[in-house]
Amino acid sequence: MKRLFCLMLLTLGARNVVAAAAPPRDAVSYVNPLVGTQKSSIGYGGTMPFVTAPFGMTSWVAQTRQNKISITSYNYDDKIISGFIGTHQPAIWMGDYGYVTIVPQSGALRTKPEDRAVAFRHEDETARPDYYAVTLADGLRAEMTGSDRAALMRYRFPKTGDARILVEASRPGINGFANVDLKRREITGYNPHRMDAHLGPDKGAAALPSFKGYFVVQFRELPRAGNTYGMNDANAYRGAYVEFTPGAxxxxRVGTSFLSIDQARENLQHEIPTWDFTAAQRKLRAQWNDKLQRLQVSASNSEKAKLYTALYHAMLYPREFSEYGRYYSAFDDTMHTGESYTAYSIWDTFRAENSLITLMAPERVDGMITALLQNFKEGGWMPKWPNPGYTNIMIGTHADSLVAEAIRKGFHGFDRELAWKAVYKDAMSPPDGDTTRRWLDREEHTPYEARAGLTYYKSLGYIPTDKTDEAASRTLEDSYDDWCVAQVAQALGRTDDYKFFLHRSLNGRNLFNSKLSLMNGRTSDGKWAPIGGTDDTNENRAVSGWTEGDAWVYTYSMFHDQAGLMQLIGGADKYAAQLDKHFAEGHNVHKNEPSHHYGYLYDFAGQPWKTQARVREIAAKEYGSGPGGLDGDDDCGQMSAWLLFTSFGFYPVNPASGEYMIGSPIYPRMSLKLANGKTFTVTAQNNSKTNVYIQSASLNEKPLDKPVLTWEQIQAGGTLRFVMGAHPSQWGSSYRPTAVE
Structure with a gap:
């Protein structure tokens, strides 16, 4: 027995030694950048497996198809790779600009994508935020890592056939430029292509003659030959190539810039100064871990993969657009001194993504707001979807919400008086030709849209459907933006302006049709417009007054005035009953942003247990950890931000209010390391897939009896404790929202 006991101790000790020897996994190891790249039963996220830094200016990805507006460079279901692109495309339905493509190839020179494509298998592919590798069917091995504005790549070529690196500067019809300097072991050039020329208010490429995406490609080994191609043919692919011995x-290294070739070279030297692939990869991995490890969670590996991948997606946008103190502005076609960002998908991201940044990357907020204000100075308006200049995509001026949220949360590193001028212009100045245009969705070559239909909004109290497209949605979203402008006015001591805009923020109530108990567009003579339906085409919805939705999607859309809506519907019980119908009849379409807050609205009606069940149901249905694990375009992190907030157990229904409505925490324990050095932790005792209902809650050992959390409470750190159960409770049921007067 003694020998057996000793043997057992030795065995247990050996097991403990083995366990102790296994290094802990870092946050990056859980990220799967392939999530959202495949269409599945859940949906299609339109994401790409980028290698780049958090908020990096240029992202690197294997190119499985030619990207353009509504098509991304990488799709999981594709079977070929035609190159590796340094892209700036932020979303599937938004275009690229100033991109450069690197093509390793062996054999004969092939410049067309369809000719140079080589098959690959996902079994031979590795994708992480800090590293991508793939072995192609012809035996070529490709690896890359990167930084904010540069990349380091290495290729192992097959033993037969010339080893060639082709650098594509531009596609047919685009006057790109490339040059080879064998002595310097460089290919340099630029690409002036901007796909947003088809989405914005300018007159195409001619409107920004100074715009170019510059690149410098440097080789460690001396090429044995090199040349350019297509440079004198307007209808050809243009670029340059160098050749090495077979099997090389x-x-x-590739540096990118929007300032000059010299700046691209300087960016490269600053970010990847040596030929040390491992060191560059470790640096990039450390950058990602710094962001990702601010989040800690007790969960299975597959659940951690969902969360850390969502945080990776959310920390990609908006993109840096400045280069060490200088930037090119696509709003006045001029170089400036300062900090700049672009790729703000604001109609999507003002809802939760921006709020997530204030928690996860607050050091970026002042610069991001300053960038919007610089755009205002350079182009006359804050943009709604810069990429990199104005694009008339989506509605409203929700940069007002970003400004109001930053002020509400105490950020001071931007010019508040300039911010007031910017939001005031949004709210009071109609765009040029406001009453002579319908402002069709993505109409080319119009003036900047701002708040289309504002002329009517100011005179009628709503935007009429017979005068302006998407008028009902615009009225409701403009009402929220008015509330945001009022908050900015109040913070700056402008009492009269505060009262004016607060009162005008109630304009959305003018669309409530009591017979339908829904919001309803109106014509200019005050009559009700056709209500529209979920099966309508986008064109019919626009005539009915809606943007990517219908009356059901937009009735609860005024985040700031749920108390007023509750009164219009007839009280809390009817408000909740109509929400029941909204979900039961399939009106809640989570893949599009206007539905994102609906699950949390039961909190306002005194039925928080329904919120708790709904948000858990949505999270389980709409998100996965595989390539098809994202329903709907991620839209620069908004879909991912929803999951992250919901996992914590709270969500910013009115993002500029500084308040978060409580849902149902998904995991037993999650914590957030705050920038002020404190930690905010959420624990959920007895939590499980069935125990979704909150039985009681406390914040720092003091009872919390309402389903609301504030910015200040989070920033103070500490612990939010929930006790969960399998059945609804009355916790939080006495809460009601305060009416805007």
Missing amino acids: DVEM
């Missing part, structure tokens, strides 16, 4: 191992 080739290392190359």
